[in-house]
Amino acid sequence: MIKQLRISNFLTINNEDIDFNQGFSVFTGETGAGKSILIEALSVVLGAPANESLIKIGNTESFVEGQFELSEENSKKFEDLTLGETSVTVFRRISTNKPNIIRVNQQTCSLKKLKELSSALCQVVNQHEQLELFDRNFQLDLVDAYAALEINEPLSNYKYSFQKWQDVRKKMASIGSSKEAIVKKIDFLDFQINEIESYSFEDNEEGLLDNRLKELNNLDTLKGNLRDSQSKASSAYSQLVAVENSLDTLAQSGFISEEINDYVKTAMVSLEETQNLFSKKSYELMQVDESDLERIEERVKLIFDTKSKYHCKTLIDLARFKESLIEKRRSYDGRLNDYNLFEREKAELESEMLTQQQVLFGIRSKAIDSFQNKIKVDLLNLEFQFVETCFDVSLDEGKFDKNAGMSCNFLISTLPGHQVKELSSVLSGGEISRLLLSIHKVVQGVSGKSVLVFDEIDTGIGGVTAKKMGEMMRNLSKNCQILAVTHLPQIAAQSEHHFLVKKEVSETDFSTSIKTLSKTEKEDEYLRMNGHIDFAAVRR
Secondary structure, three states: OEEEEEEEEEOOEEEEEEEOOOOEEEEEOOOOOOHHHHHHHHHHHOOOOOOHHHEOOOOOEEEEEEEEEOOHHHHHHOHHHHOOOOEEEEEEEEEOOOOOEEEEOOEEOOHHHHHHHHOOOEEEEEHHHHHHOOOHHHHHHHHHHHOHHHHHHHHHHHHHHHHHHHHHHHHHHHOOOOHHHHHHHHHHHHHHHHHHHHOOOOOOHHHHHHHHHHHHHOHHHHHHHHHHHHHHHHHHHHHHHHHHHHHHHHHHHOOOOHHHHHHHHHHHHHHHHHHHHHHHHHHHHHHOOHHHHHHHHHHHHHHHHHHHHOOOOOHHHHHHHHHHHHHHHHHHHHHHHHHHHHHHHHHHHHHHHHHHHHHHHHHHHHHHHHHHHHHHHHHHHOOOOOOEEEEEEEEOOOOOOOOOOEEEEEEEEOOOOOOOEEHHHHOOHHHHHHHHHHHHHHHHHHHOOOEEEEEOOOOOOOHHHHHHHHHHHHHHOOOOEEEEEOOOHHHHOOOOEEEEEEEEEOOOOEEEEEEEOOHHHHHHHHHHHOOOOOHHHHHO
């Protein structure tokens, strides 16, 4: 339960310390007095967004502080902050020139953590929630709140699997390509690599082919030069033979030495070897075919076209480019392996979630039948003359979202012989208020929230219906603390504790004050709420 709410420089409130008790408390006052400001201050304590616009004009900072008494179950949720204490104090400071502060039991706390903790303490039910009641996702949340004891663990398991599934999908998306695109890219890289490798280019092949082309293009000249060289070599050999013969005569006369004769014989041997080489070259030239020239030219063109295709200047550049393709291939192999791994993990999670879907669908289907039956009974007690409901939960099997592929649809009829329809097309504002109160009464029976705050949910009702709503709130307050902002004396009269919210206006200021009413002051307030002004005369 909430024990105390302290408010300073918050909107139109200067300084107020409000002490609460267990049971049913109401806040009343003229329209515009600031009753909703009180609820807004409590909402800030519970984690609602807060900024400088909430600071009372003329001040630089504001604070709100709420002290809560914890149940045994809630004590476990707060044990890291309470250190064994049975109460928790939430403090929030909003400032124009300092950082905003959130503290829970003097320990700094994040807004996200505060919201998680406060959701177990208190729930504010307001007119905005009446609009939410038409939303199918919100309807499903209500069913889950009713089935909390049974559904919390399997729903938590599903949400864990769903989060992992989303993470895997993000990882797959981070690869940047679909599996089909990766396979296509690998096939293309393989084609390029295989094409380059199939040509078996050598780094120095261009130079060799260029020289060979020059030889082939000058084939006739080469043949002529070779024949001329062979002729001259043959002539030189004949002359050396003649020289050798003449040297024999000179050698016999002793005029020259044998050494000179040896030089001549060596030259003759060299000429013989030269003639042999000339003969081989001549044979090679005789074997050259025009088709050799065509093949070499085709090879040269192939090299040129391949270099142009892959934007390379030389065969060395082409070899380097091929290595880069191989490296890319390895990279895409890694991507494909990762994708296959994620794909398997995704499939396993989907199989797991399909099973979890069926479990959740069974729990929700069972819960919604009991849920609507209890609400139907309450609505009849709240002066509905006739009620027929059809609360349904549907499953889109294989659809994975935060609701496990399920949605609710609350249908109702309040007239005999009329078909059940969407809530928004059947219920008036007062009927929606009664339905909302009934829902929270039913849900509270299993949710165990320690505080429920009703902010003017009695719109559109009055008379006996209002009295019965007040009675329902009072009965509900036996199990949890109830705070209600109301304009109806029938509801206020059912309360155990009554606070009057007043606006006080001076020439320089406008402020809101909250006062706890005595028994006599309560009676005067009931008369005011009924339209009486002279309270003393009325009492006489």
